[in-house]
Amino acid sequence: MTLREAAGPGLRPAGTGGDASARRLHELVRPREALYAAFRDSWPRIERIGPPAALEAWSAAAAELINAHAGAGTLLAFASITERLGRDLGLDALAAIGREAAEICRHAGRRPAEAALTVLPSLCARGGHAFVADVVDRYRVVTEVARARRGSVLPLLGVMATVGRAMTPTALSAWAAAGLRATATGSAAEAEAYFGLKTPLSRRVLAESGGDGFAARERALSAIFLALWGIRPVIRARDFDGGSAPVPRTGIAGQVIQVPPVPPILPPALAARYYEAALAHVGAHARFTPRKFQAGELKPVSIALVSLVEDARVEALAMREMPGLRRLWGPFHEAAEVEAPSSFGLIARLGRALFHLDRHDDDPWVEKGRRLFIERLDRLEDPAIPREIANLVGNDLGQMRLPFNAKTYLVEPAYRDDNLGLWEFADEPDHPAEAHEVAHDSVRIERKEDPDDPDARGDPDDAEESEGAQSATFAPAGPVIVRYPEWDHAAGVFRPDWVTLREAVPAPAGTSSRYAAADAAVAARIESIVRRAAIGRSVRLRRQSEGEQLDLDAAIDAASDLRRRETPDPRVFQRRAQRHRDLAALLLIDASESTRRLVAGTRSRIIDLEVAAVRLVSGAMAMLGDSHAVWAFRSAGRDEVSIAALKAFAEPAEPAAERFAALEPGLSTRLGAALRHSTAALAGSRSLRRLLLVVTDGQPYDIDVDDPAYLVEDARKAVQMARDRGVDVFCVGLGTEESEAGKRIFGARNYFPVARLSDLPAKLAMLYFRLALR
Amino acid sequence: MTMDAYRIGSEPYYRSVGDEETVFAAAYGARMPVMLKGPTGCGKTRFVEHMAWKLGRPLVTVACHEDMTAADLVGRFLLDPSGTVWHDGPLTLAVRHGAICYLDEIVEARQDTIVVIHPLTDQRRILPLEKLGTVVAAHPDFQLVISYNPGYQSVVKDLKESTRQRFAAIDFNYPDALIEAEIVVREAGIGAPIAERLVEIGRRSRNLSGHGLDEGASTRMLIHTARLVAGGVPIERACHAGLIAPITDDPDMRQALRAAVAACLQ
Ligand SMILES: Nc1ncnc2c1ncn2[C@@H]1O[C@H](COP(=O)(O)OP(=O)(O)OP(=O)(O)O)[C@@H](O)[C@H]1O
């Protein structure tokens, strides 16, 4: 059989012997009639992409798909994406993708393999430009997941096609690896939920691992906003909305700025500056948009036009103050989608013309808008301008009979906000004008994204309502760690192995930043104390019996003593010594039921304040490099004293906010056992100084103890034993009422009552630094 | 002992920003101790120099630091061939000869050092010299001025209430944009447009004080930067060398400052 016969009419020989894979592929395809017909049609176009060596690799990959029983649909999908994207990606890359698809098929089956291929175009931006370099690496991630969790491939692909697009492959791979680890012992459904971004853990990991994502840059971006506008912004990343595409624009909701968790699809140079540009635009609104516009009976297209002119107006005003913003925003206009069908392209083009006022535009409508805007430059502060111009150009647009679909309209360029924050939509059901509906629709869509984040809605009430329901955040009865004896003061004996200590890992709750808003002033103050302490300034030790230098004062005193024939003090030297910190500290938080009470005059519960304070101090300790841990405890009888490690000694940095947020109070305070366990942990430390700092709101109490003195005496015993083992124990007591028990347990000098709870963070920090320096 | 070394020859340039000269002159008239409060580099030292010149008093300036002892202020015995001789410290010098004594950044000194000024700041106006076993009554023209940076205070370092309450206070802050630009033009010898840009940048950096930065760029830093520009350094580079790099090593804060510079420059 000659080559030509074997290959069929579609296949032209590419050379002698260099086309074995191509031939083999045709042999495999030919027996499958329907497939063959379609395939023969595609082949010449694929072949033209070349080069021959890559075509060989591609053919081998296609053959591998067939051998993996990927099915006709998969093979045709492979051929069709190759035709579409082959020139941009190159056949070699597509061959690699095909091989990954075959591997996916072997582990997870046909459907995932086919889906993996059909999702490819959405991984590449418009026309496939720019982001293809690492597309293959993303496929490797899918393959990894397919190997371990076949059912998770489809949800994963959904995520990749939406929010995952803007992530680096490394970030994606880190997220997937974390998911496989976290669900290793769980059910398939758990894994699917993770890979579908349906669990809080999954979202958090994704937000934190996305290199270009908001989470990694939050602090710098907030600082930039504050520097430019003098306003401390509240910026929240929108939630990843599993599967469905996120609204890829920023939004302004009252005081809260919502940003996408990762930048929208843009060329990399722009994606890198996306947040900066977007927040600068929001800042311009914050400064120059005096009040919301009334939507009234306005049509959606008018709303879009007014918003567009307002955007241009506030930006122009901002650039008068800060001319450099033009360099930030300009490139986004160059990349904006101005050729889009319908009226969108035209509107975007007007936006560009209003930004580059010095550029003539060939379109008469756009040009008219530009002229109208220029005529008003001398009174740009006037907030009526947008409506004037929108009226004038809006009519013309109407006459052009270009459709405007408010549901698919997307503000261009990408850094601008979705405009919803600029408008007040009247809430009158008897005027069901189209504008209202559309506007309300989109508002609703937007709101849906974070149904369980009370902060993003700026509505503190909801946070409180839900409290009662969620007290079971500590696992009901965690694994037993150890048993401790308890001191029976009446009998004067220890009851051996009396208390069972269990480990409680607080489940991550949905709310992410309930305590994040600790008082900024206090935080700043603590930060500056820490910075000073961290320098580790050396101290001059005077009047030493040896040292590098004479202590002048001491020497002179000695000299005059000598003259007066008195015995001089021989300690006339001074030396410098580094202030050395070698300590291990444990912060132990009382999370018993009583900490659920609200602090008088505030909406915060005691536990919230405890946690906020401890977080601040813990962050400060981390900055100083002090080895420390944060534990919380509560009890329900002697069989169940639960300890949760919010931060273990070994964890390097300040613990994640979520772990604290998940701390729900409940049950009782069996202090002694918690103290014994803390002591055991600290006594094992090799640090010179070991510090145990207890934060509690009341006296020990447990459901199975009647004698009020019993637990107090036991705790007192525990403190004494801790001291014997070289652990310094101190207590910060909240409120004044129960201080007697506190003094009894810890000793009056080691008990620090804090009457005003709002003082707690500063007090706790101060106390810590005093103690740590002692 | 002549105080000539402490006299100010020619008028120091000071651009008045409010009623601070009037208040100071009145306080001096009553020989009331004065505390100048304000962030670093906003003109406190320059103001005292200016007032000393205006009032025709010598000015003794002491930069306080944490290793400073009472002896560093008051004086000490020194050894010489004939034995020990007493040597007046700067404060004693000013007290004896009727100078204005300016204790710069007083909170840096330790509490036990600070207390030596107490008897000087009430009706007694005396300075006990413990080591000599004598007491010096202040010269009628003597006045004590201290400076104090409130943004800098910490739990560790703060003025005691008993010290604070002995002083009249004048609040200083960075001047308004136009005045600050005027000062930069004058001190750095640079054109107004560049000075105005630098002042804009300075104001933005101050937005970050207490939120990542201890303090924003001072007038002094703006003048430094302007001098670098006057010396031929391109402005963006000068901003880095003159007001980003010295302020912070925190990458996030540097990013914010760079953004402010980029936004404010043409
Ligand atoms: N109102 C002003 N008039 C003239 N020059 C000023 C004024 N304010 C600031 N300057 C300039 O700023 C520089 C710094 O001011 P100065 O040294 O007085 O600061 P300071 O407040 O004493 O700072 P520090 O607290 O660090 O000692 C001065 O050398 C001067 O050039």
Ligand SMILES: [Mg+2]
């Ligand atoms: Mg806008």
